[in-house]
Amino acid sequence: MIPQEIIRRKRNGEELGAADIKSFIGALAAGQLSEGQIGAFAMAVWFKGMSRAEIVALTLAMADSGDRLQWVDIDRPIADKHSTGGVGDNVSLMLAPIAAACGLAIPMISGRGLGHTGGTLDKLESIPGYTITPDADLFRRVVKEAGCAIIGQTGALAPADGRLYAVRDVTATVDSIPLITASILSKKLAAGLQTLVLDVKVGNGAFMADRVQAEILAHSLVEVANGAGVKTSALITDMNEPLADCAGNAVEIRNCLNFLAGRKTGTRLETVVLAFAAEMLVKSGIAVSSDEGESMARQALSSGRAAEVFARMVSMLGGPADLVENPEKYLARAPVEKPVRASRSGWLAACDARGIGVSVIDLGGGRRHPADQIDHRVGFSALLPLGTRVTAGEPIALVHAADDAAAEGAAAALAVHYRIGEEEPELTPVIAGLI
Template structure:
């Protein structure tokens, strides 16, 4: 196998066969390809696309590049959820323990920030001691005993995807439907899932800004996953504004703890979390209907069972046992916090969600290069939702920064990302469709 020939053929629009794709991915996993070759392949796919057969071959090759997990000794349905990425999207942090509290086993393999979006692993790393790459035995034990475990890819689980993922992040090849499909599903297939629910974001803060493209991606994911034997559905959700009222790492972890404690009710975030919980429970056969499933999820929250599951997961993976009771003891705060005043009175009519995500990176809360270190303290909190009436000078958010200069830049940037209108805007539903 000559890597540059495979790259050339894909660059020229040829359809690669399964053997060519398999050999390229095997070389990638073995460390035999340069970052330039990986980036060139990703860019060729971005421009020329892949047939359904090529996507299936790529997905299976990446899933087979490492170990496949087995859950034969766990008598719960094995289920998971995955998001294509958004701003203020911390759904997984609450959803996994809710689903586990309702009777599912959730081995959730998550990723780091990608492009302008935040990463679940980066948020979890704001918890001191939390191990995002435990060995296979510990991962299995946490899923079995706590009900869920949110971790990153280990060196033996779809290792080819890990390297390709890092290169895509810095080569403007994130928003490729074949690469997104293979990346997401290779990890899920390797995790030994029985059912999967996908969150496909659409809007100016998503990788798919166009509804039609989002539906194409959702269809691709659902067809490939079901074809590989995993019962899968997808919800298309709105990402024209941050989903939570926080964007960052430690600030989103605080948001998660507030949600599990019942302090984030009647929000867009709650709507999405409960919708995915219901879909997971129905898809796995634990609940007979969406209404029954939602009642189960709400009870898991109100009874404190979901919080207990989350606390046990954190403790078993090396984090503090009393994180929920004492978050200020463990979640670092940025030294500078500044409000973002509304430049004039009116309605928060629209925002550039992607720009808000980029502003988090500018604060140091994301990466420009794979090896960059993240400042988990920085970001935005108390973001007001679109459709809120504000007066001039009233805070629309709070900036958390490492120093005064960074805070001032972020204040100006965030204010510029919002459009204030004289008329109350008509907002799109947060759940846009089901595939």
């Protein structure tokens, strides 16, 4: 196999055979390709696309580049959820313990921030001691005893995706349907899932800003996953504003704990979390209808069982045993907090969600290069939702920054990212469809 020949053929729009794709991905996993070659391949795929057969071959090659987990000793349905990425999207943090409290086993392999979107692993690393790459025995034990474990890719699970994922982040090749499909599903196939529910974001804060493209991606994911033997469906959800009322890392862990404590009811975030919980429970055969699934999820929250599952998962993976009870004892706060004030009176009519995600990176809460260190303290909180009536000078958000200069810059940027109108806006439903 000559890597540059495969790159050239894809650059020229030729269809690659399964054997060629498997050879290229095998070389990638073995460390035999340079970052330039990986980036060139990703860019060729971005421009020329892939057929369905090529996407299936790429997905299977990446899944087979490492170990595949088996869960024969767990008598619960093995299920998971994955998001295509958004801003203020911390659904997984609450959904995994809710689903586990309802009887599912959730071995969730998550990723770091990609482009302007936040990463579940980066958020979890805000928790002191939390191990995002446990060995296989600990991972299995946490899933079996706690009901869920949210971890990162180890070197043994889809290692080819781990390297390709990092290169895509810094080469402007994130928003490629074949690469997104193979990246998401290779990890899920390697995790030994029986059912999977996908969150395909659409809007100015998503990789797919266009509804048609989002539906194309959703169909690609669902068809490839079902073809690989995993029962899969996808919800298309709105990402024209941050999903939670915060964006960052430690601030989103605080949001998770508040959600599990019942302090985020009536929000867009709650709507999405409960919808995914219901879909997971129906797909796995635990609930017979979405209404029953949502009722079970609400009960898991109100009873405190979901919070108990989260606490046990954190403790078993090395985090503090009393994080749920004493979050401020462990979650670091940024030294500077500055309110962002409305420039005029009116309605919060629209926002640039992608711009908000980029502003988190500018604060130090994300990466420009794969080796960058993240400041987990920084970000935004108390973001008011679109459709809120505000008066001039009223806070619409709170900046968390490392110093005064960064706080001033972020506050000015965030103010620009929101448009205040004279008329109440017509809001987009947070759940746009099911595939």
